[in-house]
Amino acid sequence: MCSKRGDVVGAIKLYELAKKEFIKLGQYHYAVLLYLCSSAATEVKRAALRKGFEIYNEMRLENIPMNEATFTSVARMATAFGDGDMAFDMVKQMKEYGINPRLRSYGPALSIFCSNGDIDNAFKVESHMLEHGVYPEEPELEALLKVSIDAGKSEKVYNVLHKLRTSVRQVSSSTAELIERWFTSKTASRVGKRKWDQNLIIEAMKNGGGGWHGKGWLGKGKWTVSRSPVDSDGLCKCCGKKLVTIDLDPVETENFAKSVASIAAEREKDSSFQKFQKWLDYYGPFEAVVDAANVGLYSQRSFKPSKVNAVVNGIRQMLHCRKWPLIVLHNRRINGGKMEEPFNKALIEKWRTADAIYATPTGSNDDWYWLYAAIKCGCLLVTNDEMRDHLFQLFGNDFFPKWKERHQVRFSFTETGPTFRMPPPCSVVIQETEEGQWHIPIVSESENEDERIWLCCSRSNSSSPSSSSHHQNQESEIPRTQKKKREARISVETVFGESGKRNHRKNNTLLAQLETAEQLGDCAIDFQI
Structure with a gap:
């Protein structure tokens, strides 16, 4: 009855009465007590947690058999103290008792490490999950994505996005906002390859069934992020890119x-x-x-x-x-x-x-x-x-x-x-193009695919693959240094007028030095004002 009412105080009184009268409690009673302690209301939280740990130690002393619910409740109690190591240790102990952890068993440890920005331990929890055949769902992947973004770990962000692609396919609005935050960050604009082997990318996409290559961030420079529907032909109404239908194996x-x-x-x-x-x-x-x-x-x-x-x-x-x-x-x-x-x-x-x-x-x-x-x-x-x-x-x-x-x-x-x-004109799943663009479908309450909104993420400064000249127009055939000089002149003259021209001529030597540095380093030096 205490369990039904959520009455942790009443349950603890019964527990103490049972101990006083030497009544031996079983696994079920301890499991209920620990559950109540782990989910106690705020006003009695601290006292309930202390009692919960006391009950857990009593179980160990009396050699009461543990089950998955017992360990998960203790891990949740550790969450209140921000003790990720203890929460993770509860999961590790399950194997010693021949218990298979569930997804909920990992939640407390993952939550603590992600909240504390402890990215290394957060991904250790995920590795442990995968080793034991437990696969993260959107809440867990969202937490891993957030800690990766906060730490500026671009490779981790890339890998989590692909995990979302395979297991979640369409993201919730909160995950979409998080993804949007990544693509509009300075870190995202700095990472990526300037040149890549286009044949290698195409081959990877073919082997994967289409819609992704998994070869890392392509291109460098600032990302443009828009929210847009996809038309009845599978074309993104923002960038005009044709989204693909991913083959079924x-x-x-x-x-x-x-x-x-x-x-x-x-x-x-x-x-x-x-x-x-x-x-x-x-x-x-x-x-x-x-x-x-x-x-x-x-x-x-x-x-x-x-x-x-x-x-x-x-x-x-x-x-x-x-x-x-x-x-x-x-x-x-x-x-x-x-x-x-x-x-x-x-x-x-x-x-x-x-x-x-x-x-x-x-x-x-x-x-x-x-x-x-x-x-x-x-x-x-x-x-x-x-x-x-x-x-x-x-x-x-x-x-x-x-x-x-x-x-x-x-x-x-x-x-x-x-x-x-009819079935949608493209696969409603996170897609990565061979040019490095991303399209992320957001969960929609409407059954009409025409009303679904997608995140369209593309570089404002797109780069060129090293082995596919057909992707470059006549503009890109201009030598890079000349093109940058011309763009710089246009920018200065348009914004600052005649005075800008004079200042630009004075600083022409500096521009030449920057261009030489870019050539030597095979990179682009971007200034954000």
Whole structure:
């Protein structure tokens, strides 16, 4: 009851009473006590924390078995004292007890080290996580990004951005603000390569599936950061750069299909799913799969096959395909009630004649069937199902979101019939271009991709790759020293007028010395006023 009410004072009184009366407490009681102490309200925090450490030492003396919750609670108590070493030590001790740490176990230590600006220990925590198969999510990566930015560690920032790309894909508004702070910093403007092997970059992007190269910061100079949507052709409305569609790995796709089939076969009765696999091998492949229940129940309680028919016809016209899409529908929706009406019966018969409908058996979950068919056929999936429930969580957060993004077609109905929202024209994921630009998608509440805002980050002074002259225009063919002199003259004359000209002539020797220094050092000397 104390646990339900969050009553740490009452719980401690019961603990002391139990000790006084020599009542032996078990692991569960200690776990609850430590949890209450670690999450105590501010007014009793200090006393509760002292008591919490006393209870933890009592557990050790009495050889009470520890569990993950116990260690995590003690680590949280260490957070209140800013003791990162103790919080991290709690995680390390778990392995000695044969306990596998969870993501929440690392939170206290990581939080303390990042808050204290202790970048070395913060990344030691992350390394420990990865060694034990625990992967950071956006809150942890955001903390690592912040401590890296504060420390001015450009390589760390670069690596964390790529970790966000692979595991988070779309960033929250708070992470976006942090990224924006990095790109507008003086440190960001100073780091990067002046020249690079363009062939090496292109090869790296090809091997990675496109959309990134991972070879470090390209270019030098001040960054321009803007917030902009991407148009229906995948072009950034700020810089005009075409964002890419990142290829799905065929091996990963095949493994994904096998994973779905394996889980479905275990959960479906009487080999019903294996029968569907054989049916699909015989009648497939299809260019689209329709989640008929989701379509037929759109905006209403009763199932309407006419809506399914309209969507089927609409997607056929859009894809210009002769073959019908596969309609997956539970058999209980095919028989009885209004389905016996002549019009509805005629529709079902038409689909059967075209070998375009599969009725899933009683007791089955039709989600397995339409999902597997779309993966196996490598085709589009027409459904408004967001695929977020426990069934789809079995597939993890790695490959499944990428697959869904490239294959799901959403629909709606207007007075003139169904309308379709096809997969986005580019992959909605952090992208790095071969010229060193970055585009970062920000999480949007809207389902319409046209309304999503992206961070567009590019150098105001773009540099040239060493092996790709086709990226340079006629302007860049002017010798660098002459070009800089001309830009300097334009700048001085425009801003300061005739007096600026006279001063510029006086300082011409200094400009020549600076240009010589730039040539010797193969760098650019930038002045920020």
